[in-house]
Amino acid sequence: MPGKKVSEKTIRRLSHYARCLRRARVDGIPIVTSKHLSERCGISSAAVRKDLAVFGEFGKQGSGYGVSDLLENIERILGTCAPPGVIVIGAGNIGSALLESGLDGTGGYSYSAIFDNDPEIIGKTIAGVTVQPVDELREVISEHGDVIAILAVPPGEGQNAVNNLVSTGCISILSFTLEPLDVPDGVVLRYVEVSTELDILTHSMKCRDLP
Amino acid sequence: MPGKKVSEKTIRRLSHYARCLRRARVDGIPIVTSKHLSERCGISSAAVRKDLAVFGEFGKQGSGYGVSDLLENIERILGTCAPPGVIVIGAGNIGSALLESGLDGTGGYSYSAIFDNDPEIIGKTIAGVTVQPVDELREVISEHGDVIAILAVPPGEGQNAVNNLVSTGCISILSFTLEPLDVPDGVVLRYVEVSTELDILTHSMKCRDLP
DNA sequence: GCGTGTGAACCTCTTCACAGCG
DNA sequence: CGCTGTGAAGAGGTTCACACGC
Numbered sequence: 001m002p003g004k005k006v007s008e009k010t011i012r013r014l015s016h017y018a019r020c021l022r023r024a025r026v027d028g029i030p031i032v033t034s035k036h037l038s039e040r041c042g043i044s045s046a047a048v049r050k051d052l053a054v055f056g057e058f059g060k061q062g063s064g065y066g067v068s069d070l071l072e073n074i075e076r077i078l079g080t081c082a083p084p085g086v087i088v089i090g091a092g093n094i095g096s097a098l099l100e101s102g103l104d105g106t107g108g109y110s111y112s113a114i115f116d117n118d119p120e121i122i123g124k125t126i127a128g129v130t131v132q133p134v135d136e137l138r139e140v141i142s143e144h145g146d147v148i149a150i151l152a153v154p155p156g157e158g159q160n161a162v163n164n165l166v167s168t169g170c171i172s173i174l175s176f177t178l179e180p181l182d183v184p185d186g187v188v189l190r191y192v193e194v195s196t197e198l199d200i201l202t203h204s205m206k207c208r209d210l211p
Numbered sequence: 212m213p214g215k216k217v218s219e220k221t222i223r224r225l226s227h228y229a230r231c232l233r234r235a236r237v238d239g240i241p242i243v244t245s246k247h248l249s250e251r252c253g254i255s256s257a258a259v260r261k262d263l264a265v266f267g268e269f270g271k272q273g274s275g276y277g278v279s280d281l282l283e284n285i286e287r288i289l290g291t292c293a294p295p296g297v298i299v300i301g302a303g304n305i306g307s308a309l310l311e312s313g314l315d316g317t318g319g320y321s322y323s324a325i326f327d328n329d330p331e332i333i334g335k336t337i338a339g340v341t342v343q344p345v346d347e348l349r350e351v352i353s354e355h356g357d358v359i360a361i362l363a364v365p366p367g368e369g370q371n372a373v374n375n376l377v378s379t380g381c382i383s384i385l386s387f388t389l390e391p392l393d394v395p396d397g398v399v400l401r402y403v404e405v406s407t408e409l410d411i412l413t414h415s416m417k418c419r420d421l422p
Numbered sequence: 423g424c425g426t427g428t429g430a431a432c433c434t435c436t437t438c439a440c441a442g443c444g
Numbered sequence: 445c446g447c448t449g450t451g452a453a454g455a456g457g458t459t460c461a462c463a464c465g466c
Contacts, residue, residue, distance in 0.1 A: 008411065009457075015410035019389065033425065040391055045425090046459060053427055061426045062466040078410050079417030086409065097308030098405075105366065105389055106406035146420075148412050150405075155316065171419065172412040174405070178230065178316055180251055188415045190408050194309075194361075194385070195317035197401050198297065199226035199289050200219065201359050201383040204399045206290030208382065209357075220435075244447065256447095257437060264449055272448045273444045 010051050014074050016041045017048070018107060021071040033064035075107070084172070085112035085147040087140070089161050091121050091131045094176050095152035099127040112147060113140050134161075138168045151175040162189070221262050225285050227252045228259070229318060232282040244275040286318070295383070296323035296358040298351070300372050302332050302342045305387050306363035310338040323358060324351050345372075349379045362386040373400070 020040045024032055034052075038045040052058050052065070058073050059065045075081040086103065088095045091114050103109040116122060117134045124131050132140065141147060149170050153161050158177040165173060166187055173189045175181060183189045231251045235243055245263075249256040263269050263276070269284050270276045286292040297314065299306045302325050314320040327333060328345045335342050343351065352358060360381050364372050369388040376384060377398055384400045386392060394400045 007457075011411050011414050012407055015404075015407040018410070019406070020391075035425085042391070044459065046461095047457090049426060050428085050458080057427070059426050060466070061464070062424050064425065077414070079413045080410055083409075084413055084416060093308035093311040097304035100304040103406070103409075106409065109406075109409055146416055148409055148416075172416050174408050174412060180231075180253070186419070188412060190412060192403060192405065192408065193226075194403065195230070195314070195320075196223055196226040197385050197403065198294075198314075198317065198320055198359055199229070199291055200222050201385060201399060201401060202290045202295055203222050203225075203288070205295060205357055205359075205383050208397070218435075246447085255437065257439095258435090260448060261436080261450085268449070270448050271444070272442075273446050275447065 006054060010054065011078070013041065013043065013047070013051050014078055017051075018071060018074045018078065018080070019105075021067050021074070022105075022107070024067045025071065030067055031060075031064045032067055032070075034059075036064070080107045080109075083108045085144050086110065086150060087112050087144075087147050088114040088150045088152055089116075089134070089137075089165070090151065090153035090157075091116035091118075091124070091126060092152060092154065095150075096126050098150060098152065099129055102127065112144055134164065137164060141168045141170060146172075148172045148174060151177055151181075153177060155179060217265060221265065222289070224252065224254065224258070224262050225289055226318075228262075229282060229285045229289065229291070230316075232278050232285070233316075233318070235278045236282065241278055242271075242275045243278055243281075245270075247275070291318045291320075294319045296355050297321065297361060298323050298355075298358050299325040299361045299363055300327075300345070300348075300376065301362065301364035301368075302327035302329075302335070302337060303363060303365065306361075307337050309361060309363065310340055313338065323355055345375065348375060352379045352381060357383075359383045359385060362388055362392075364388060366390065 017037055020037055034045040034048040038048045055077055058070050086109050088098055088111060095114060099111050099114060111129055114126060114129050114131050115134045115137055116131050122131050122133050149165050151158060151161055151173055155177065158179045158181050162173065162181050162183060166183060171187045175189060175191050178195060181189060228248055231248055245256040245259040249259045266288055269281050297320050299309055299322060306325060310322050310325060322340055325337060325340050325342050326345045326348055327342050333342050333344050360376050362369060362372055362384055366388065369390045369392050373384060373392050373394060377394060382398045386400060386402050389406060392400060
């Protein structure tokens, strides 16, 4: 079943379902319906059923979905039952804040390491993780196996950092930098673009001002 | 022309074009083609032309688009020619990091204020902005006019903060919290979900491991 | 009765291909 | 000739409505 073609939209929604199900589990709710999930995730119940039906028949007709059961299945689909380590490149404001905020409630991720090339910062400990020089990237990755790298470097250093990561075999990168980055085929690069979110919000305000 | 129906996807891409055009402008490039923009933004050139044609005929056939001219038009469409102020709710790790990182290169945004309700933090200055008590939210917003609020509060306090914001008339919110938040109609709420991005990356790694 | 799973209709967005203009 | 602007075709995703099973 590896050759499934599933849209990113569906995967994104699975992530939301998982979050919602974890919440339901701690609340002691044993069974949820597609309507329950749809309301909490802000989508239609038909979409929920379609998303889940892509991967099998997880539901019980007439009642709904078993919370633990569905959560297990979704985590297996996403691969978050054995989540990869997360490393951070750049121990500046954003990098430090990410570590200090932690990844609790995110489905089992945790920060494995953080790197920087400023001698002033190397050796310091942030949220229990010691800042390492970027030179040690390769050995950390090779000993740790698959990781997701979060890029939190200053403007202008993004492409360098990416090249570094790619050369060590890293294939999953989440960038907080604004600059467009090039990666070879097979490497997945995603962006967190606060700037674009602000633009979208600005646009929505402008449209609201002239009805 | 206010009653235009434009998809969010198009608006998001306009934001990317704008960023690309600012870059071209500082590089001294006077004219760009749809192909130029498409390569740097990672989409097809036809899509670029379609996006731009929605709002008028900005291009010169045979040559391309004037950089300054097109940028002005896009900023007028987005509303970023007069960008709203940005306020931050929560002066913890994320909130502080956002202020310290600044909004340079984002098209004119800047942080107007930051709020917290921890007496230990109130009065401190972060990147030149003094932390104010949340009580002062109302007057700051009423004197500042339209603003975008960035939510960077600890887990569990999100809905409270949102209610507070909405009651002061704030209609644009960008949340960094994981919890799903309720807002009344007319208020636009968007999320920055690092957790979901990690899930998507994890999934892509899992799919790559079994070819 | 209730809620899932699913084909079909519907809608939106993307890509193609080309006419038209500088 | 080169590139824009655009109808037409195509692909993808969402909603609808209902049959089936609990």
